[in-house]
Amino acid sequence: MSTSSSTSPSILGYARHKVNTREWLDALLCEKCNVPSLYEPQSRHSFDLVQNKDLFLRITTGHGKTLILMSPLIAAQARFEEGIGIMTAPTKALCDQEVKNIHDTYVNLVLTLR
Secondary structure (H helix, E strand, O other), X not given: OOOOOOOOOOOOHHHHOOOOOHHHHHHXXXXXXXXXXXXXXXXXXXXXHHOOOOOOOOOOOOOOHHHHHHHHHHXXXXXXXXXXXXXXXXXXXXXXXXXXXXHHHOOOOOOOOO
């Protein structure tokens, strides 16, 4: 597949970038999560996770922690690889709510073990 600027508009936006670059990941996340752009912490820390870096987030509500958490799984899915994500939450109700949000928004399949 050519990555030149004459790429067909029917090709996914992230396919215009070299795989596993920050630009590729940003375009992929915007497309898969249906957002026009990412907050800077989302872009930076999503890329950190995809590069297998450890991460501790302190980000206010509504600024995309879930997107950051899901970024390695979304990237693996785009590369036709398998991925595993682990999420913890302080209550069962919050965990159930987050699993529903993740399933509805980010990935095709979520398996919940209780």
